[in-house]
Amino acid sequence: MDEATASIYFRFFNEIGILEQLGRARLEARLPKGMIAPHFSVLNHLIRVKDGQTPLVLARAFQVPKTSMTHTLATLQQRGYIDLRPNPKDARSKQVWLTPAGRAVRNQAILDMTPDFVELAKTFPREKIEEVLPLLENVRSFLDKARDP
Amino acid sequence: MDEATASIYFRFFNEIGILEQLGRARLEARLPKGMIAPHFSVLNHLIRVKDGQTPLVLARAFQVPKTSMTHTLATLQQRGYIDLRPNPKDARSKQVWLTPAGRAVRNQAILDMTPDFVELAKTFPREKIEEVLPLLENVRSFLDKARDP
DNA sequence: ACTAAATAGTACGAAATCGTATTAATGGAG
DNA sequence: CTCCATTAATACGATTTCGTACTATTTAGT
Numbered sequence: 326m327d328e329a330t331a332s333i334y335f336r337f338f339n340e341i342g343i344l345e346q347l348g349r350a351r352l353e354a355r356l357p358k359g360m361i362a363p364h365f366s367v368l369n370h371l372i373r374v375k376d377g378q379t380p381l382v383l384a385r386a387f388q389v390p391k392t393s394m395t396h397t398l399a400t401l402q403q404r405g406y407i408d409l410r411p412n413p414k415d416a417r418s419k420q421v422w423l424t425p426a427g428r429a430v431r432n433q434a435i436l437d438m439t440p441d442f443v444e445l446a447k448t449f450p451r452e453k454i455e456e457v458l459p460l461l462e463n464v465r466s467f468l469d470k471a472r473d474p
Numbered sequence: 475m476d477e478a479t480a481s482i483y484f485r486f487f488n489e490i491g492i493l494e495q496l497g498r499a500r501l502e503a504r505l506p507k508g509m510i511a512p513h514f515s516v517l518n519h520l521i522r523v524k525d526g527q528t529p530l531v532l533a534r535a536f537q538v539p540k541t542s543m544t545h546t547l548a549t550l551q552q553r554g555y556i557d558l559r560p561n562p563k564d565a566r567s568k569q570v571w572l573t574p575a576g577r578a579v580r581n582q583a584i585l586d587m588t589p590d591f592v593e594l595a596k597t598f599p600r601e602k603i604e605e606v607l608p609l610l611e612n613v614r615s616f617l618d619k620a621r622d623p
Numbered sequence: 624a625c626t627a628a629a630t631a632g633t634a635c636g637a638a639a640t641c642g643t644a645t646t647a648a649t650g651g652a653g
Numbered sequence: 654c655t656c657c658a659t660t661a662a663t664a665c666g667a668t669t670t671c672g673t674a675c676t677a678t679t680t681a682g683t
Contacts, residue, residue, distance in 0.1 A: 392634090394632095417631040417678045442480050446475065566647060566660065
């Protein structure tokens with residue numbers, strides 16, 4: 326691979342990194358005081374996919390060490406956003422369930438983000454974003470499958 | 475804005491977030507033991523843009539608090555990748571200069587990443603990536619300008 | 624059934640990140 | 654020139670992230 330081609334891929338991931346940082350800053354500005362992006366991401370995942378999943382499954386979904394997930398879940402539980410119950414199918418394991426407060430704080434955060442999306446849509450209409458989403462999802466899926474489990 | 479449209483933008487940033495995590499994991503797997511993505515990013519920035527910049531300028535470029543940049547730079551200096559010298563134009567300030575070791579470790583990391591790009595290119599040819607880069611850069615620029623300095 | 628390997632979660636400590644407060648230097652108003 | 658608000662960097666402490674080691678439980682081989 327020639328250098329110019331490699332630098333295209335490099336720039337791609339570079340842009341992804343900067344966008345993530347800027348997007349995360351925006352998100353956290355809309356979250357309740359003290360709530361950070363990983364907290365929200367877990368709540369959002371539990372709603373989007375389903376709750377009742379085990380901490381390990383969540384850790385894998387987010388590509389973080391299970392010790393990190395333990396810490397995140399402990400914080401969310403302390404604040405009353407999730408319940409950690411024993412897993413009836415495996416006594417080593419647990420299940421993560423959303424509380425009404427957890428659902429509420431996630432839904433409110435989504436509402437609070439809408440003005441930002443409206444602002445963004447003035448310059449980047451929905452169609453522009455929809456054009457690039459498939460590639461992003463495919464690259465994500467590719468990298469996701471390629472990692473050693 | 476209707477909910478379906480908002481969810482397009484939400485999904486966009488969601489994909490960005492996951493891609494960043496997967497991309498960062500890949501990058502760090504290619505870096506020398508103990509070197510993490512922010513270390514590499516700073517070295518890379520100093521080469522791509524220029525060295526001799528002040529810590530505060532770097533903190534702003536990376537959108538991190540200046541205390542975080544102080545810590546990152548201290549680590550890079552400890553490992554001999556940068557020199558922190560007094561800023562002749564402002565005695566409160568410093569300048570960050572790359573050492574030959576710093577340049578070398580960055581260039582080697584880039585080389586080590588090429589096989590990953592080659593693998594990626596089999597499924598996602600350069601042209602596909604080039605198609606989406608402009609939008610990513612424009613959204614990044616938009617968010618960058620919209621933040622309160 | 625019995626033992627060994629694998630698995631789920633956590634305790635613990637190191638490193639990173641970040642907010643607040645502090646120190647030193649600058650620069651503008653008078 | 655003097656004063657003081659602003660700025661650059663850091664000290665410090667709280668929280669997050671993560672690697673290693675450990676405990677409890679399950680699974681698989683015999």
